Amino acid sequence: MKELYLKKADENLPELNEDIVIPDVPHTILEKGNDIVIDLGNHYVGYFSFNLGYVDIYIDAPVRLYVKFCETRRELDDEFSTYDGLLCESWLQEEFINIDFPGVYKMHRRYAARYIKIKVLATPKKIMLSDFKFKAVSSADVAQLKNCNCYDELKKIDSVAVNTLKNCMHRVFEDGPKRDRRLWIGDLRLEALTNYYTFNNLPLVRRCLYLFAAADTNDKGFIPGYVYENPNYVSGYWFLEDYALLFVASVCDYYNHTEDKDMFCELYPVIKKQMDAMHKTLDSDSIVTVLEGCDVFIDWCQGLEKITSLQGVYLYVLSKLADVLDIIDHEDKYVYAKRYEDAQKSAENMLYDKEKQAFINAKDNYQYSVHSAVWMILGGAVTGKNAERILLDSLNSYDSVKPFTPYMHHYVVEAMVKLNLLKEAEEYIKKYWNGMVELGADTFYEAYVPENPEFSPYKDRKINSMCHAWSCTPAYFIRKYFDNAGI
Amino acid sequence: MKELYLKKADENLPELNEDIVIPDVPHTILEKGNDIVIDLGNHYVGYFSFNLGYVDIYIDAPVRLYVKFCETRRELDDEFSTYDGLLCESWLQEEFINIDFPGVYKMHRRYAARYIKIKVLATPKKIMLSDFKFKAVSSADVAQLKNCNCYDELKKIDSVAVNTLKNCMHRVFEDGPKRDRRLWIGDLRLEALTNYYTFNNLPLVRRCLYLFAAADTNDKGFIPGYVYENPNYVSGYWFLEDYALLFVASVCDYYNHTEDKDMFCELYPVIKKQMDAMHKTLDSDSIVTVLEGCDVFIDWCQGLEKITSLQGVYLYVLSKLADVLDIIDHEDKYVYAKRYEDAQKSAENMLYDKEKQAFINAKDNYQYSVHSAVWMILGGAVTGKNAERILLDSLNSYDSVKPFTPYMHHYVVEAMVKLNLLKEAEEYIKKYWNGMVELGADTFYEAYVPENPEFSPYKDRKINSMCHAWSCTPAYFIRKYFDNAGI
Numbered sequence: 001m002k003e004l005y006l007k008k009a010d011e012n013l014p015e016l017n018e019d020i021v022i023p024d025v026p027h028t029i030l031e032k033g034n035d036i037v038i039d040l041g042n043h044y045v046g047y048f049s050f051n052l053g054y055v056d057i058y059i060d061a062p063v064r065l066y067v068k069f070c071e072t073r074r075e076l077d078d079e080f081s082t083y084d085g086l087l088c089e090s091w092l093q094e095e096f097i098n099i100d101f102p103g104v105y106k107m108h109r110r111y112a113a114r115y116i117k118i119k120v121l122a123t124p125k126k127i128m129l130s131d132f133k134f135k136a137v138s139s140a141d142v143a144q145l146k147n148c149n150c151y152d153e154l155k156k157i158d159s160v161a162v163n164t165l166k167n168c169m170h171r172v173f174e175d176g177p178k179r180d181r182r183l184w185i186g187d188l189r190l191e192a193l194t195n196y197y198t199f200n201n202l203p204l205v206r207r208c209l210y211l212f213a214a215a216d217t218n219d220k221g222f223i224p225g226y227v228y229e230n231p232n233y234v235s236g237y238w239f240l241e242d243y244a245l246l247f248v249a250s251v252c253d254y255y256n257h258t259e260d261k262d263m264f265c266e267l268y269p270v271i272k273k274q275m276d277a278m279h280k281t282l283d284s285d286s287i288v289t290v291l292e293g294c295d296v297f298i299d300w301c302q303g304l305e306k307i308t309s310l311q312g313v314y315l316y317v318l319s320k321l322a323d324v325l326d327i328i329d330h331e332d333k334y335v336y337a338k339r340y341e342d343a344q345k346s347a348e349n350m351l352y353d354k355e356k357q358a359f360i361n362a363k364d365n366y367q368y369s370v371h372s373a374v375w376m377i378l379g380g381a382v383t384g385k386n387a388e389r390i391l392l393d394s395l396n397s398y399d400s401v402k403p404f405t406p407y408m409h410h411y412v413v414e415a416m417v418k419l420n421l422l423k424e425a426e427e428y429i430k431k432y433w434n435g436m437v438e439l440g441a442d443t444f445y446e447a448y449v450p451e452n453p454e455f456s457p458y459k460d461r462k463i464n465s466m467c468h469a470w471s472c473t474p475a476y477f478i479r480k481y482f483d484n485a486g487i
Numbered sequence: 488m489k490e491l492y493l494k495k496a497d498e499n500l501p502e503l504n505e506d507i508v509i510p511d512v513p514h515t516i517l518e519k520g521n522d523i524v525i526d527l528g529n530h531y532v533g534y535f536s537f538n539l540g541y542v543d544i545y546i547d548a549p550v551r552l553y554v555k556f557c558e559t560r561r562e563l564d565d566e567f568s569t570y571d572g573l574l575c576e577s578w579l580q581e582e583f584i585n586i587d588f589p590g591v592y593k594m595h596r597r598y599a600a601r602y603i604k605i606k607v608l609a610t611p612k613k614i615m616l617s618d619f620k621f622k623a624v625s626s627a628d629v630a631q632l633k634n635c636n637c638y639d640e641l642k643k644i645d646s647v648a649v650n651t652l653k654n655c656m657h658r659v660f661e662d663g664p665k666r667d668r669r670l671w672i673g674d675l676r677l678e679a680l681t682n683y684y685t686f687n688n689l690p691l692v693r694r695c696l697y698l699f700a701a702a703d704t705n706d707k708g709f710i711p712g713y714v715y716e717n718p719n720y721v722s723g724y725w726f727l728e729d730y731a732l733l734f735v736a737s738v739c740d741y742y743n744h745t746e747d748k749d750m751f752c753e754l755y756p757v758i759k760k761q762m763d764a765m766h767k768t769l770d771s772d773s774i775v776t777v778l779e780g781c782d783v784f785i786d787w788c789q790g791l792e793k794i795t796s797l798q799g800v801y802l803y804v805l806s807k808l809a810d811v812l813d814i815i816d817h818e819d820k821y822v823y824a825k826r827y828e829d830a831q832k833s834a835e836n837m838l839y840d841k842e843k844q845a846f847i848n849a850k851d852n853y854q855y856s857v858h859s860a861v862w863m864i865l866g867g868a869v870t871g872k873n874a875e876r877i878l879l880d881s882l883n884s885y886d887s888v889k890p891f892t893p894y895m896h897h898y899v900v901e902a903m904v905k906l907n908l909l910k911e912a913e914e915y916i917k918k919y920w921n922g923m924v925e926l927g928a929d930t931f932y933e934a935y936v937p938e939n940p941e942f943s944p945y946k947d948r949k950i951n952s953m954c955h956a957w958s959c960t961p962a963y964f965i966r967k968y969f970d971n972a973g974i
Contacts, residue, residue, distance in 0.1 A: 057724065058715055058721045058724075060667070060669065060715070061574065061575035061577050061578055061666075062575075062577040062578065063577060064576070064577040087548065087611070088548035088549075088609050088610065088611040089551070089609050090548050090549040090550060090551040090585055090608075090609040090610070090611075091548055091549065095583070095585065096582070096583040098577055098582065098596065100596060100597075101717060101718045102718065102719070103718050103719075108595075109585065109587060110587075121577075122575050122576045122577040123575065123577065124574070124575040124577075179548075180547070182547065228545055228547070230588060231588045231589065231590050232589075232590075234545045237544065237545075
């Protein structure tokens, strides 16, 4: 099937839309040591070019320039040479270029940037830089985007979220256009959901689903958490049980949005393999386990215990899958409904602390977290007023582990929406995502910790991705639940 | 006429011949900090490519490499960052490149190199480099080259000289393929002469002559010493009287080689303008002067007095021109013959020191030099045994200024050949040019001072061009005078 899935993925390779951005910078005369900053006016992803000219006298040597691409204003002043983080410094967007001849110079790599700094490292004569152009690319077609009719901060949050998604949409739903451009399942799911309410690029969703369907599963049957597809397809090496489940959720989302039964059925063997692999992880209490060679993501909090959350993800996906199978009247519909019933009962029995009146992580190491609450609610292990109380208690509690990544914050909001806590959901979005807007964000960040804006999961903020897929979902919530709702 | 000349120059733009050089280097696995040296086996000019692969695990970040191109072995160890010379450091052939994806990576700039060093500056994983290729380019067609039938050191000198010329032949006869790629008259003349006896690329000669014919003359009527032609035609800013004269010599050389009367006549207006401009520099003694805004090259020796040499160049060119005009029976033939007669008499009367029995620079500052002797002989101001004595005395004298550049050494040999001192010419070539061969030269250098191999006219040897047009003429002498001569 791998070949078929890859063929389908190729057939759905989207066209890239181009948008020529011409910054408001006049021609500039520079000498060795001078620099210039170009503000594109917004965050874009694409290709930069400019004209190198001479002033009166022909430049009789190559011109050597340092060019730095910055997603945010403060990166302009960051000294990249002092970078000392965990990830490879080659992600820092900087180039040393030698230009042999006057004329238009097109830089051939793709960059993610709002600001561009050019410093003249060497020239024998004065140079003139002009005709700065940034060819922004995205597989998002902005003509498909409907106006957002919400007001106050939500309107701005929506526009930044939409920009974030747009700038992550290329040959695949990228994780971040500056760094880590590969396709991850967790991000794909959130991007696809937001895409349905914004650009609605369906070939791109199909392409990404096929790319995962084509992946090499591990000995447990799980697909990897990510794949590479450019220039060649390479299946990923990290197997995350929650991400494997969310692949299934993503196919269900796609079916719910499109009613494309053919594609659902085409991918069903992969779905079944994931669900069977997950089923095999269950212990004698019908609680999920993490098998050797596998891992779980859920969130980035240090020391987070994940079994209860993972059980919630399992329930969430079982429920979604059972619903779709029911709609299409698939022969397996009872299989997953039954599994759901069992896993739900186990969750109630094994993961709920009656004394604390909370879902806790009881199976491996006892830990109270918002994550457990959110995923138990999303998985339907608890409903109604009790669910509402459990969620709000966990968020307000001094001793619970709190959500860390924008990715996890998404699922908090999703849980609120599920419980019809729309007011709380709106406030939550405003509180968290508007914090980035107030910092001047043109796109939402990979990592945003309100009490520590310097935070980097990689020990050096300079490598952080400032336009990151998993932060784009406010546009999904706003457009699905708040647009015109007059809340 | 400018437009016509440029059109003709374009019509004569030569094809570049390509030669794929595959160095004997196996694939190599490298980590951050490792480096590799590639030896192409000879000096080439062209484009470098290689394959970047991964080892077991996909490289999930760009790979940052430092790539250094070296014309000679010792440059490999030179630390470019300490460069402190007079010319722009951007001529140093080094790049910092970021490669996003595995696969073939083609560097887009042209380099002049025998050795290539690649150092891994950043990579998250092991990389594999392989399939090193150097696409050597030249407008020289090696199939046109006849075998050289001389023996001993001459054979090796010839092959290095031929390689030097080949690697300077591109869209024009370049000065040096590493540095100063523009077209200079002094170099063009020597390259064209050598070309007639080697690759015989006549369109390339025509192109270069038309490019100078199209140049903007200064207020005295002189064409500039150089022009730029890539990507656009730019007329030079430095006006050298001897170079303007040598343009005329180059057209005469071309006529003598091809008997292309049409082209000679087409360029005659420019020839006439140069000769008239030079005629106007004559002082009341009929000795040339250097007009304001003009300059003279002759050679690089510090403090060299040039009037006597320049008078010699004038005589040399007047004589060549008169000969061609005589052959084609041009109406102006008597004009230049008469001017030659006057200028020759003046040289004898004003520039020859009877007491010292030598041509000296008497008109501006008294100075004894080989240069004066050589050019007076080439100009025919003295002939026979007296000329022979004057030349050898000047070369052997303790108090004469000696030739410095390979360019000037060429004219010493030319003077010897003119006096039929073939044995001395051969010894001179062996003594000077073989010194470079013994240093391991694949091509002859821009600057070579036997007693000071560290010499740089730019105060830092690292910027020297190690393949330079004006050093290629041993192949001319060897093939014209020594090949099969059995000397």
